[in-house]
Amino acid sequence: MKALVFKGPATVAVEDVEAPRPGGPRDAVVRVRLSAICGSDLHVYNDHVPGLYSGMPMGHEYMGEVVTVGADVTSVRPGDDVVGSFTLACGGCAHCAAGRFNHCTSGRGYGFGPLFGDCGGTQAELVLVPDADVNLLGRPAGVSDEDALLVGDIMSTAWYACRRGRVVDGDLVLTIGAGPVGVLCAMAARAQGARRIVLADTVPDRLDRAREITGAETVLVGEEGAAAAFRAIAPSGADVVIESAGLPAALLDALTCVRDGGTVSVIGVHGEESMRMPSGDMFRRGVDLQMCGPANVQGVWREVMAAVAAGTLSPSAVISHRLRLEEAPHGYELFAARKAMKIVLDIA
Ligand SMILES: [Zn+2]
Ligand SMILES: [Zn+2]
Structure with missing residues (x-):
């Protein structure tokens, strides 16, 4: 089968690899x-993950049709459309039970090599899914392939970030970072009852697109940071700030922009060993800091898929490019150069 594989820093290729064979029930x-x-x-x-090797399959977002199932799989059957x-x-450990x-x-995942169990990648014609009852969700009638695809990661990630932020009816929600996850956080916040939503980013084009998709207000972050720009339009601060940029400066801005007693939910990936935080100010003001970690997709995706089916969420609005698998190397170049908001690969 054809699959996109890692070849070296900033180098990927579509190659013939061995097709996965189902082993377990x-x-x-x-x-x-x-x-x-x-x-x-x-x-x-960019070769920033330990243990990568040439020929390693890439990608972790996918939807398609079930081909085969093991004897113990009960929730999906061959021919079903799934994400x-x-x-x-x-599904069996103490965390899964809870x-x-x-x-x-x-500790498994696709597309990150040995660090997460070398489980293969999903930018490929076929994917082996262990514990299929936990890791696949049926696509309801009326939900498009593209909307269903994004429920497997970024739409559910955004929904989870808003849940961790405890968005309630009437809230003012600030999202720092207007990339695809930030935009979907704004969409999720609206669906969860936010009254006023503001998106902040350093790139004017991204904000224009984010405003078109969500109807949210936008603030352009200049050299003085998001806090100055945001406080100018919302002096009393945000009830909830979602930080989707994954940068220390963005997290500090989030802590400054949240109101007393409000919540900062961090979904942007932080990798720094440590950073300085205004802990005294946070304590005095009772700021609730939620570090989300990887999203609990299986914990929220039924709720998210139902909202998509009801038309409350339309995540495919963030898709900017549709390419064939053969064009994936070009897609990575575009995405790495920040010339694309969200690229979908047509594998069929
Ligand atoms: Zn488990
Ligand atoms: Zn992802």
């Missing part, structure tokens, strides 16, 4: 129809 094989390129794929692309979760949970699938002790 809880496995399924899915023929991928759509995959997508995600911001976290760039950590692999897969980007992280792989076992619904914290993102902390599953099996």
Whole structure:
């Protein structure tokens, strides 16, 4: 089968690789129809993940049709259209039993090589899905392939970030970072009852697109940071700030922009060993800091898919490019150069 593989720093290629074969009774094989390129794929692309090797399959977002299932799989059957979760949970450990699938002790995921169990990639014609009952969700009638695809990662990630931020009716929500996850956080916040939503970013084009998609207000972040720009239009601060940029400066801005007693929910990936934080100010003002970690996709995706089916969420609005698998290397170049908001790969 054809699959996109890592070849070296900033180098990927479509190659013929061995097709996955179902081994266990809880496995399924899915023929991928759509995959997508995600911001976290760039950590692999840029060779910033330990243990990568030439020929390693890439990608973690996918939807398609079930081809085969093992004897113990009960929730999906061959021929079903499904979306897969980007992280792989076992369904049996203490965390999974408690619904914290993102902390599953099996520590597996697609497209990151040995660090997450060398489970293969989803920018490929076929994907082996272990513990298929936990890691696949059926696509309801009326939901498009593209909307279903994004429920497997970024739409559910955004929904989870808003849940961790405890968005309630009437809230003012600030989202720092207007990339695809930031935009979907704004969409999720609206669906969860936010009254006023503001998106902040340093790139004017991104803000224009984000405003078109969400109807949210936008503030352009200049050299003085998001806090100055935001406080000018919302002096009393935000009830909830979602930080989707994953940068220390963005987190500090979030802590400054939140109102007394408000919540900062951090979904942008932080990798720094440590950073200075205004802990005294945070304590005095009772700021609730939620570090989300990888999203609990399987914990929220039924709720998210229902909202998509009801038309409350339309995540495919963030898709800017549709390419064939053969064009994926070009897609990575575009995405790495920040010339694309969200790239979907047509695998069929
Ligand atoms: Zn992703
Ligand atoms: Zn588990």
